[in-house]
Amino acid sequence: MSDYNFAYLDEQTKRMIRRAILKGIAVPGYQVPFASREMPMPYGWGTGGVQVTAACLTPEDTLKVIDQGADDTTNAVSIRKFFEKTADVATTEHTDKASVIQTRHRIPEAPLTSDQILVYQVPIPEPLRFLEPRETETRKMHALEEYGLMHVKLYEDIARHGNIATAYAYPVKVEGRYVMDPSPIPKFDNPKLESPAIQLFGAGREQRIYAIPPHTKVVSLDFEDYPFDPSKADHPCDLCGASHTYLDEVITDDAGGRMFVCSDTDYCASRQAQGHRGRLSPKETAA
Amino acid sequence: MYVAVKGGERAIDNAHDWLAEERRGDTSIAELSIAQIREQLSLAVNRVMAEGSLYDPDLAALAIKQSRGDLIEAIFLIRAYRTTLPRIGHSTPVDTGAMACDRRISATFKDAPGGQVLGPTFDYTHRLLDFKLAAEGEVPEAATGEAQERDMPRITDFLNREGLIQDEVRSDETPPDMTRQPMDYPANRALRLQALTRGDEGFVLGMAYSTQRGYGRNHPFVGELRIGTVAVEMDIPELGFAIDIGEITLTECETVNQFMGSKTEPPQFTRGYGLTFGQTERKAISMALVDRALRWKELGEDNEGAPAQDEEFVLSHADNIQATGFLEHIKLPHYVDFQSELELIRKVRAEAMAHQHKEAAE
Numbered sequence: 001m002s003d004y005n006f007a008y009l010d011e012q013t014k015r016m017i018r019r020a021i022l023k024g025i026a027v028p029g030y031q032v033p034f035a036s037r038e039m040p041m042p043y044g045w046g047t048g049g050v051q052v053t054a055a056c057l058t059p060e061d062t063l064k065v066i067d068q069g070a071d072d073t074t075n076a077v078s079i080r081k082f083f084e085k086t087a088d089v090a091t092t093e094h095t096d097k098a099s100v101i102q103t104r105h106r107i108p109e110a111p112l113t114s115d116q117i118l119v120y121q122v123p124i125p126e127p128l129r130f131l132e133p134r135e136t137e138t139r140k141m142h143a144l145e146e147y148g149l150m151h152v153k154l155y156e157d158i159a160r161h162g163n164i165a166t167a168y169a170y171p172v173k174v175e176g177r178y179v180m181d182p183s184p185i186p187k188f189d190n191p192k193l194e195s196p197a198i199q200l201f202g203a204g205r206e207q208r209i210y211a212i213p214p215h216t217k218v219v220s221l222d223f224e225d226y227p228f229d230p231s232k233a234d235h236p237c238d239l240c241g242a243s244h245t246y247l248d249e250v251i252t253d254d255a256g257g258r259m260f261v262c263s264d265t266d267y268c269a270s271r272q273a274q275g276h277r278g279r280l281s282p283k284e285t286a287a
Numbered sequence: 288m289y290v291a292v293k294g295g296e297r298a299i300d301n302a303h304d305w306l307a308e309e310r311r312g313d314t315s316i317a318e319l320s321i322a323q324i325r326e327q328l329s330l331a332v333n334r335v336m337a338e339g340s341l342y343d344p345d346l347a348a349l350a351i352k353q354s355r356g357d358l359i360e361a362i363f364l365i366r367a368y369r370t371t372l373p374r375i376g377h378s379t380p381v382d383t384g385a386m387a388c389d390r391r392i393s394a395t396f397k398d399a400p401g402g403q404v405l406g407p408t409f410d411y412t413h414r415l416l417d418f419k420l421a422a423e424g425e426v427p428e429a430a431t432g433e434a435q436e437r438d439m440p441r442i443t444d445f446l447n448r449e450g451l452i453q454d455e456v457r458s459d460e461t462p463p464d465m466t467r468q469p470m471d472y473p474a475n476r477a478l479r480l481q482a483l484t485r486g487d488e489g490f491v492l493g494m495a496y497s498t499q500r501g502y503g504r505n506h507p508f509v510g511e512l513r514i515g516t517v518a519v520e521m522d523i524p525e526l527g528f529a530i531d532i533g534e535i536t537l538t539e540c541e542t543v544n545q546f547m548g549s550k551t552e553p554p555q556f557t558r559g560y561g562l563t564f565g566q567t568e569r570k571a572i573s574m575a576l577v578d579r580a581l582r583w584k585e586l587g588e589d590n591e592g593a594p595a596q597d598e599e600f601v602l603s604h605a606d607n608i609q610a611t612g613f614l615e616h617i618k619l620p621h622y623v624d625f626q627s628e629l630e631l632i633r634k635v636r637a638e639a640m641a642h643q644h645k646e647a648a649e
Contacts, residue, residue, distance in 0.1 A: 004371065010371075010373075033469035033471070034469055035466075035467050035468050035469050036469070037370045038366040038367050038369070038370045038466075038608065039367065039370070040367040042363070042608075042611065042612035042615060042616065043608060043609045043612030043613055043616075044612040044613035044614075044615065044616030045612065045616050045619065047612075067619070067620060068620045068621075068622055068623045069623060072295045072296070073295055073620050074295045074298065074299055074619075074620075075619050075620070076295070077295040077296045077299060078299060081296075081299075104619075105621070105623045105624060106623055123613070123616070134599055135472060135599060135603075136472050136473070136599060161635050162635065162638050162639075163631065163634065163635055163638075165631065165635070167624070167627035167628045167630065167631040168623070168624040168627045168628070169624075184621075184624050185623075186623055186624065186626070186627035187627065188627070205609045205612060205613055207469040207470060208469075231630060231634075232630065233626065233630055246623070246626075247626070248622055248623070248626060249626055249629065263623055263626075
């Protein structure tokens with residue numbers, strides 16, 4: 001497609017985004033304002049991630065796009081197609097073959113490496129937003145490192161429900177300074193935020209970019225007597241038998257039947273290819 | 288046996304084909320042309336240009352056709368296209384005082400130099416369905432008169448001469464560009480006006496209406512509303528002077544607002560301002576009211592806590608492309624987060640039930 005520049009955005013815009021990314025990497029967890037562009041897909045559907053990916057891509061890159069951990073969810077397909085068309089880059093479904101991975105709501109199960117960039121789509125970048133709706137106020141709170149409100153919220157959760165009532169987008173503290181929203185990943189994924197890969201977060205509508213550089217300390221907020229608990233469904237995967245992965249619950253009939261399968265479809269498929277079997281795997285046919 | 292859902296790609300392609308078919312509708316009915324939309328649905332075209340922030344009636348008509356008449360979708364198409372256009376330069380400020388007006392009314396004076404010109408307005412039509420249009424009859428030709436090349440001086444200038452209306456301070460400061468810089472609060476007035484002029488007509492109307500009903504009331508009169516064409520001029524460096532590069536239709540509304548003075552300002556009339564592409568007068572008037580409401584700080588008024596006085600609230604929610612995108616994104620799969628919530632609720636609920644049982648047993 002020659003009508004548009006490589007990866008859709010013009011070079012000046014990509015430069016502006018790269019500057020914001022570099023600033024984000026220099027100040028881990030800090031939300032850098034950037035002049036987000038109107039993209040040909042709707043706000044809320046990954047425009048921030050798409051702009052960050054566009055600014056990172058080179059023609060040699062191999063791109064993987066996942067949504068809910070899966071490569072074939074409709075919006076992942078749509079974004080992957082967008083870059084196939086506008087950047088003509090190679091794409092893959094295999095985590096280990098990808099140099100850039102754009103994701104929504106999950107971190108891949110397979111450990112990432114220092115050669116990889118993970119780009120998150122972020123709806124609301126401000127971890128304090130639902131405690132204080134005003135941007136003018138929350139920016140001040142970050143500047144003054146005033147995070148008491150967040151701790152009070154977590155405390156009140158425990159007082160009321162006996163648990164911290166946040167299951168996804170669980171707030172973290174980055175390198176001992178900024179409280180950050182890891183995007184709506186399940187809290188199960190939080191431990192994977194400490195990674196050798198570069199992690200970039202793009203919020204298009206809210207015009208913010210932030211980053212976690214490789215090997216940065218990322219701590220999920222908790223209390224000594226109520227430690228952070230990255231829980232998940234207490235089942236093994238019904239297709240590959242894995243008991244250490246995040247699972248989707250799938251309703252299989254109208255009599256309450258259900259199965260649990262890995263949300264990371266590539267990880268599950270590669271385990272099955274290695275011979276791992278789960279409760280509902282097809283029976284081995286006799287050789 | 289459950290098979291991991293494959294085929295998102297084929298589903299998308301098929302959905303797009305179906306959409307194209309639905310857009311066209313019954314093929315035994317003649318297809319709409321872009322020119323027909325441009326000429327006969329011109330107020331829709333105007334709204335798409337105003338909120339799309341791009342003055343091009345043909346492209347706006349194309350967007351309306353492509354979007355099956357969903358104007359927010361059409362505005363989105365225009366915005367996305369607009370982003371890809373290079374910036375060749377900037378025009379000089381347009382002179383709306385020299386507008387060739389099709390319509391010019393003032394509610395504050397019975398008559399004024401230049402006169403009251405009703406123009407093509409729905410204002411005094413009776414809203415009765417015109418079944419003649421259904422029969423596709425020819426419209427009788429409208430009466431014509433001599434064009435009057437009168438000057439139409441601004442109504443507010445008359446008040447200004449007496450010092451009765453607050454003076455707008457002239458500034459040559461380059462206004463910020465909200466399409467090239469991230470939004471930053473507090474915003475100055477130029478930035479607020481930019482956000483309002485491309486804001487959703489319904490949202491801006493609702494905000495303006497709320498001020499009329501008492502949530503930040505600011506006693507507006509339509510000092511002047513004018514609709515017409517203005518020349519767009521641009522400085523060409525090679526020539527060393529500005530030349531006309533075209534002509535656009537604008538709607539401009541200046542409200543005159545009663546104001547009894549504040550701690551910092553004497554009693555005088557104050558202003559609200561609206562300027563929009565095309566004939567979009569509902570939007571321009573709404574914009575002027577909201578603009579005035581947002582000026583409370585500069586005029587030393589009290590903040591009543593009314594929504595229309597809250598800059599961050601108004602400006603961050605005025606854009607319908609942002610709003611519709613975020614609203615509609617909840618249609619996307621969220622099952623990973625939902626699963627996480629499901630586990631949490633099951634856990635908290637089990638604990639609560641166990642607690643109740645224990646209490647009941649005691």
